[in-house]
Amino acid sequence: MMKKLGSIEAGGTKFVLAVGSDRFELITKKRIPTTTPDETLAACIDFFKENPVDAIGLGSFGPIGIKHGTKEYGHILATPKPGWANTDIVGILTAALHVPIYFTTDVNASIYGESVSGEAENVDSAVYFTIGTGIGGGAIQAGHFIGGYSHLEMGHAPVIMHPDDHYEGGCPFHGNHCFEGVAAGPTIEARTGIRGENLDRDNQVFDFIDYYAAQMAFNAYVNLTPEKIIFGGSVIGDDDMPRVREYFDQLNNGYVQIPDNLIVHSHFADNASATVGDWALAATLI
Amino acid sequence: MMKKLGSIEAGGTKFVLAVGSDRFELITKKRIPTTTPDETLAACIDFFKENPVDAIGLGSFGPIGIKHGTKEYGHILATPKPGWANTDIVGILTAALHVPIYFTTDVNASIYGESVSGEAENVDSAVYFTIGTGIGGGAIQAGHFIGGYSHLEMGHAPVIMHPDDHYEGGCPFHGNHCFEGVAAGPTIEARTGIRGENLDRDNQVFDFIDYYAAQMAFNAYVNLTPEKIIFGGSVIGDDDMPRVREYFDQLNNGYVQIPDNLIVHSHFADNASATVGDWALAATLI
Numbered sequence: 383m384m385k386k387l388g389s390i391e392a393g394g395t396k397f398v399l400a401v402g403s404d405r406f407e408l409i410t411k412k413r414i415p416t417t418t419p420d421e422t423l424a425a426c427i428d429f430f431k432e433n434p435v436d437a438i439g440l441g442s443f444g445p446i447g448i449k450h451g452t453k454e455y456g457h458i459l460a461t462p463k464p465g466w467a468n469t470d471i472v473g474i475l476t477a478a479l480h481v482p483i484y485f486t487t488d489v490n491a492s493i494y495g496e497s498v499s500g501e502a503e504n505v506d507s508a509v510y511f512t513i514g515t516g517i518g519g520g521a522i523q524a525g526h527f528i529g530g531y532s533h534l535e536m537g538h539a540p541v542i543m544h545p546d547d548h549y550e551g552g553c554p555f556h557g558n559h560c561f562e563g564v565a566a567g568p569t570i571e572a573r574t575g576i577r578g579e580n581l582d583r584d585n586q587v588f589d590f591i592d593y594y595a596a597q598m599a600f601n602a603y604v605n606l607t608p609e610k611i612i613f614g615g616s617v618i619g620d621d622d623m624p625r626v627r628e629y630f631d632q633l634n635n636g637y638v639q640i641p642d643n644l645i646v647h648s649h650f651a652d653n654a655s656a657t658v659g660d661w662a663l664a665a666t667l668i
Numbered sequence: 669m670m671k672k673l674g675s676i677e678a679g680g681t682k683f684v685l686a687v688g689s690d691r692f693e694l695i696t697k698k699r700i701p702t703t704t705p706d707e708t709l710a711a712c713i714d715f716f717k718e719n720p721v722d723a724i725g726l727g728s729f730g731p732i733g734i735k736h737g738t739k740e741y742g743h744i745l746a747t748p749k750p751g752w753a754n755t756d757i758v759g760i761l762t763a764a765l766h767v768p769i770y771f772t773t774d775v776n777a778s779i780y781g782e783s784v785s786g787e788a789e790n791v792d793s794a795v796y797f798t799i800g801t802g803i804g805g806g807a808i809q810a811g812h813f814i815g816g817y818s819h820l821e822m823g824h825a826p827v828i829m830h831p832d833d834h835y836e837g838g839c840p841f842h843g844n845h846c847f848e849g850v851a852a853g854p855t856i857e858a859r860t861g862i863r864g865e866n867l868d869r870d871n872q873v874f875d876f877i878d879y880y881a882a883q884m885a886f887n888a889y890v891n892l893t894p895e896k897i898i899f900g901g902s903v904i905g906d907d908d909m910p911r912v913r914e915y916f917d918q919l920n921n922g923y924v925q926i927p928d929n930l931i932v933h934s935h936f937a938d939n940a941s942a943t944v945g946d947w948a949l950a951a952t953l954i
Contacts, residue, residue, distance in 0.1 A: 445924075459925075507816025519891075523816055528892060530793025530809055531927045535890040538923060540883055542826045542845060555923040559828060597826055604821040605805075605891040606814060637824060637841040638731075639745075641817045 385668055388435035388481070389660030390426060391488060391653065392442035392471065394463050394515060397422055398653075401433045402661045406499070409433075411657075419469045427478040437667040439484045439660025441491025442471065444518070448486060448533050456485055462554070484663035487533045488512070488656055489520030492648070495659030496612055497522055501646050505609035509602045510648070510655070511536065512615035513595065517562040521606055528606065537562040539601055547590045549573050565594035567617045578617060592622050596629030599645055603634075609641050614648040614655065623647050671954055674721035674767070675946030676712060677774060677939065678728040678757065680749050680801060683708055684939075687719045688947045692785070695719070697943075705755045713764040723953040725770045725946030727777025728757065730804070734772060734819050742771055748840070770949035773819045774798070774942055775806030778934070781945030782898055783808055787932050791895035795888045796934070796941070797822065798901035799881065803848040807892055814892065823848040825887055833876045835859050851880035853903045864903060878908050882915030885931055889920075895927050900934040900941065909933050 384404055391398040393416060400411040410433055414425045430438070445461065447454030456472025472485050486494075493502065493510035502508035507523040519536025521528035528534060538553070538560040551558025552569045563569070570578035573587050581587070595618055599611045613626070627645050634640070648655055670690055677684040679702060686697040696719055700711045716724070731747065733740030742758025758771050772780075779788065779796035788794035793809040805822025807814035814820060824839070824846040837844025838855045849855070856864035859873050867873070881904055885897045899912070913931050920926070934941055 505816070523814065524812065526810065528809065528814065530791070530892065530894045532893045532925065534893060535924055539887050539890045540826065540828045540919070542828060555921045556919075559919075601825050601887070602891065604823075604825045605807075605888065606816065607818045607820055608816045633826070633842075633845075635841045638821055639818065 385665070386435040387661040387664040388430055388438035389657045389664070390438060390440040391491070391656045391660065392416075392440060393488065394443045397426060398657065399426060399429045400657050400660075401435055402657070404665060406658050406661050416463075418465050419471070423471065423474050426475060430479050435481060435664070437482045437484070437664035438475070438479070439486075439491060439663035440472065440475070441486055441488040441656050441660050444487055444533065445535070446485070446487060446533065448529070449531070482667040484660075484667055486527065486663065487518065487520055489518040490527050490533065491520075491656040491659035491663065492614060492653070493520040493522045493612070493659070494662055495650070495655035495657065496648065498658055498662045500650060500655050500658070501612045501648060502610045507606070507608045508610040508612060509606060509608045510612045510614060511595070511598060511602075513565060513591070513613065513617040514567055514615035517566050517598075519598075519602065521602070521608065523606070523608075536598070536602065537566070539598070541594060541597060544590045544593045546586070561594055561598050565591045565598075565617075570617070583621075588622070589625070591618060592625040593629050595622070596626045597633055599626065599630050600633045603638065603640065603644070609644070611645050612648050613645070614650070614653060618647075620647040671951070672721045673947040673950040674716055674724035675943045675950070676724060676726045677777070677942045677946065678702075678726060679774065680729045683712060684943065685712060685715045686943050686946075687721055688943070690951060692944050692947050702749075704751050705757070709757065709760050712761060716765050721767060721950070723768045723770070723950035724761070724765070725777060725949035726758065726761070727772055727774040727942050727946050730773055730819065731821075732771070732773060732819065734815070735817070768953040770946075770953055772813065772949065773804065773806055775804040776813050776819065777806075777942040777945035777949065778900060778939070779806040779808045779898070779945070780948055781936070781941035781943065782934065783811075784944055784948045786936060786941050786944070787898045787934060788896045793892070793894045794896040794898060795892060795894045796898045796900060797881070797884060797888075799851060799877070799899065799903040800853055800901035803852050803884075805884075805888065807888070807894065809892070809894075822884070822888065823852070825884070827851075827880060827883060830876045830879045832872070847880055847884050851877045851884075851903075856903070869907075874908070875911070877904060878911040879915045881908070882912045883919055885912065885916050886919045889924065889926065889930070895930070897931050898934050899931070900936070900939060904933075906933040
């Protein structure tokens with residue numbers, strides 16, 4: 383009998399729930415708003431009771447506990463998202479649904495999806511960055527996620543400011559000293575008073591963000607030398623890629639050799655690489 | 669019969685050749701100066717003809733070609749070291765010695781050695797940085813080196829300058845925009861006119877270097893989340909570790925949780941972690 387796979391994209395704004403076939407074809411999908419843990423997880427449980435699956439891949443906003451055998455495993459940790467800190471998301475869902483759950487970060491789900499059927503399909507190593515409300519990065523090498531003591535926090539790596547950018551930074555921990563602090567979506571409105579989606583793309587702030595995306599790619603490259611670096615999220619798109627590549631080349635200045643077509647934008651619409659990734663991770667459990 | 673293992677630490681100043689038992693006990697060792705490829709590799713060949721081994725681990729200065737199946741494999745690539753660019757070091761040694769050679773970077777050899785019997789012995793993931801004439805980093809996770817298209821170039825990651833440090837930088841590619849450009853050994857003399865080994869340790873430049881070492885560790889942590897970060901090389905020592913840890917905590921500012929004793933100095937004297945690593949890598953080939 384065909385196995386059914388579940389995906390939960392647990393985001394700070396919405397949860398996207400999806401059921402797929404074991405060939406990763408969509409059967410049904412639902413979006414629910416992220417409110418309280420009680421309410422949101424009850425809605426998840428209702429959905430998967432109506433639409434039973436054999437296993438679930440759960441890619442979550444973070445920070446999260448992913449180390450098996452620790453008491454933090456399966457929990458959302460010290461998130462600023464009200465009410466969600468220390469939520470035992472895996473424990474609650476497992477107790478109600480009685481199916482195995484693969485728990486990882488949203489960006490790990492995305493890079494896994496890209497490696498199954500996307501931009502990273504034909505390479506052995508790749509990095510996925512999302513630039514949205516926050517900035518996160520996930521990385522894969524030879525089928526395994528990069529990460530030791532915990533999951534990666536690539537958005538909080540040190541950043542050299544663009545010389546014309548004098549923004550004081552939006553990261554509550556690192557100010558303008560990390561990528562998230564200078565290039566996440568909310569930094570656009572903080573600089574200009576206008577939300578990113580309403581701002582003219584010629585605005586200098588998008589030039590800054592392309593510069594930071596390039597620097598983030600360069601930093602990832604020297605630390606991991608992936609064969610592919612994929613950008614997703616709502617802040618930059620395919621149109622930004624030529625400028626990101628140009629800035630990357632300026633930053634590298636001929637030092638490291640890079641593979642052809644290193645830097646690309648995800649071709650999945652609507653973050654669907656995470657859905658495919660969740661399904662594929664769920665499939666590893668059954 | 670006991671197998672014998674060979675180690676070649678191929679550095680820009682000297683090559684260290686060593687023969688060990690299959691239990692990694694030193695049998696014999698020789699240092700030769702790095703002159704021309706012809707002369708230096710001939711001396712390597714003479715040594716291993718007099719002291720035959722079953723396999724060799726070769727940890728080399730770089731950049732090097734480590735991707736099997738490419739025409740650059742086994743070569744030293746575009747090094748500024750006169751005469752050495754495009755030297756087929758593995759090809760020349762294999763043709764003369766007829767034993768398998770494991771070819772990797774000097775820092776990969778060191779992190780492998782640390783994982784066999786050193787600071788990374790009881791962890792699954794670790795990073796090794798050397799701060800010397802240049803800065804390099806190697807990383808291991810679950811017994812495999814991190815690296816996709818090529819080997820890592822962690823010393824060339826972007827760096828935020830210390831606010832009191834106005835040095836223009838010594839990296840020919842990145843000026844003061846990478847760690848090597850502001851924290852490698854030669855930057856000490858470039859700033860002060862005095863070679864590092866002759867300079868009072870209270871000089872502010874060592875404070876800068878500890879700050880950069882901490883930032884490099886923080887950058888490695890958010891990109892790889894290793895359980896251990898080990899410093900080696902001639903520029904900083906065990907005495908620097910408290911200040912490096914303090915700067916790390918300032919940079920992190922309470923954001924990521926880290927394991928106890930994350931940052932340590934190598935306890936191997938004289939870069940011997942690379943020798944052990946070379947032997948252990950050689951042992952994987954026989």
